[in-house]
Amino acid sequence: MELEMNNLTKKFGDFTAVKQLNLSMTRGVYGLLGKNGAGKTTFMRMLCTLLTPTEGNILCDGRDIFKMEGEYRKLLGYLPQDFGFYPEFTVRDYLLYIASIKGLPPAVAKKRTKELLAAVGLEKYAGRKMKKLSGGMKRRAGIAQAMMNHPKILILDEPTAGLDPNERIRFRNLISEFSEDRLVLLSTHIVSDVEYIANDIWLMNEGEIVRQGTPKQITESMKQKVWECLVEKRAVPLLARQYKISNMKADTQGVQVRVIAGEKPAEYAKEAVPSLEDAFLYYFGEEAGDNHGIL
Amino acid sequence: MKLEEELRLYKESRSIQAREICRKRTIEQSKKVFYAEEQKRILSGTEFLYTQLGYIRKRWWMLQALLLISLWSFLSCTREPFYVQRSMGVAGALFVILLIPELWKNRNCNSMEIEAAAYYSLRQIYAARLLLFGMTDVFLLTVFCLVSSFSLQIAMAELLTQFLFPMVVAACICFGILSGRHGWNELAAIGGCIAWSILWWSIVINERLYQAITMPIWCGLFGMAVIALCLLVKHLLAGSRKIWEENWNGIGNE
Numbered sequence: 001m002e003l004e005m006n007n008l009t010k011k012f013g014d015f016t017a018v019k020q021l022n023l024s025m026t027r028g029v030y031g032l033l034g035k036n037g038a039g040k041t042t043f044m045r046m047l048c049t050l051l052t053p054t055e056g057n058i059l060c061d062g063r064d065i066f067k068m069e070g071e072y073r074k075l076l077g078y079l080p081q082d083f084g085f086y087p088e089f090t091v092r093d094y095l096l097y098i099a100s101i102k103g104l105p106p107a108v109a110k111k112r113t114k115e116l117l118a119a120v121g122l123e124k125y126a127g128r129k130m131k132k133l134s135g136g137m138k139r140r141a142g143i144a145q146a147m148m149n150h151p152k153i154l155i156l157d158e159p160t161a162g163l164d165p166n167e168r169i170r171f172r173n174l175i176s177e178f179s180e181d182r183l184v185l186l187s188t189h190i191v192s193d194v195e196y197i198a199n200d201i202w203l204m205n206e207g208e209i210v211r212q213g214t215p216k217q218i219t220e221s222m223k224q225k226v227w228e229c230l231v232e233k234r235a236v237p238l239l240a241r242q243y244k245i246s247n248m249k250a251d252t253q254g255v256q257v258r259v260i261a262g263e264k265p266a267e268y269a270k271e272a273v274p275s276l277e278d279a280f281l282y283y284f285g286e287e288a289g290d291n292h293g294i295l
Numbered sequence: 296m297k298l299e300e301e302l303r304l305y306k307e308s309r310s311i312q313a314r315e316i317c318r319k320r321t322i323e324q325s326k327k328v329f330y331a332e333e334q335k336r337i338l339s340g341t342e343f344l345y346t347q348l349g350y351i352r353k354r355w356w357m358l359q360a361l362l363l364i365s366l367w368s369f370l371s372c373t374r375e376p377f378y379v380q381r382s383m384g385v386a387g388a389l390f391v392i393l394l395i396p397e398l399w400k401n402r403n404c405n406s407m408e409i410e411a412a413a414y415y416s417l418r419q420i421y422a423a424r425l426l427l428f429g430m431t432d433v434f435l436l437t438v439f440c441l442v443s444s445f446s447l448q449i450a451m452a453e454l455l456t457q458f459l460f461p462m463v464v465a466a467c468i469c470f471g472i473l474s475g476r477h478g479w480n481e482l483a484a485i486g487g488c489i490a491w492s493i494l495w496w497s498i499v500i501n502e503r504l505y506q507a508i509t510m511p512i513w514c515g516l517f518g519m520a521v522i523a524l525c526l527l528v529k530h531l532l533a534g535s536r537k538i539w540e541e542n543w544n545g546i547g548n549e
Contacts, residue, residue: 012540048412050539070414074337078412084405088352100346103337103414111330145409
């Protein structure tokens, strides 16, 4: 299974949301990181055939996905950022409804629904109406519906929104398990969601992929860009105006700041071990000189 | 006799009792084979239509039937042409208004994105629902027209001009709004149908204007309304693929 994007572009009038993407995806987890307005959702909607590209194409094993129609959608599982459901449905009814529109015969739908309810921890709530579920439970039901048809391609747009840390860990494990012989594309603002499970990470900004690589490659690219230093409290605003600060920790001797900068911010600054979050902030954090330089 | 007796005794001595464990194993194996075969196939179009029937809330059909029964009861109580004209036109618009909640359901519930990415996509879901509504409503209307025609001696021509024509125009308004690019909500559709109902009312009240329109013109207008309705339904189905292209949260979700 290979998805190939060739010069993929999407314009809405004069605005270009996705610019000339040339990417290839096979099995494994791909993390798509970017701030709001980067083009992630537009890109994912094109992968799900909800939007047609203005230029370029998307090929699945060499075939245009927009010409494959139902044959491609049969392979797809999709959880949008803002997903809805018919409120009068119970959790079980909802999953059975999704199974029907995904073309699963009734016997298979019932068995699969039972399996997924157990996998996402909603067995006890199967008879509860969807509108009565908490935010995290709704999100779990959403993940379950995305997996209903054993998809070969799973597209998840901000899937962990509203989940508490325990649920996020559970979700991560579920995705890891699921991705063994599948292709998973996961977009998120939460770096830790992809840091430990993604084989490849794409950093997207203003419609373009600004950086891509394994988590290790991306953090290594941040060498000599992450610094730690202890400064006086009154020096912090000046530092914030000049550089991006990812973390501040006050202690008795001053404020320990973690700075993202191309050059050493102060003589006494020490190079720190970079993390994926530092890379995210380096590419997507506020520009130096802004009032919001402290991230 | 002796032979029969011997056969009976032999049969009893050779009776086979299936072992429970083997029976269970056979059942489990059969289930596995059945699921394996079922997993290979996709739900057929007819099965999909049947499942969609299960998900449509029947209360709206019941209300439509109740509306027609109430209209028939009202018409049977009054024989004044004036009341016949007014009530049938209003009932026609109301009949269409009762469709609106189900047609707007997936839009209101924000479930369209998941539906559009499914094997049976949004277009097919709409087509299935419209087909089911169409079949049921045609049936209800046919029964109503036949019963009214025979029991109340109301001419078919009168039913066409007083009931079916305003109803089809209201349906055009409803589908026109649903398939529009602006993503207007169901209140706009309800408002449009009510506005049409008022306009129709004012036409029907004006006896001179009403009488000036002859039957061939009514038939022509009805025909045009039906064609417009078909085109709007076609536009709705074609447009279901382009919902996210421009104004429907085009880039607003970023």
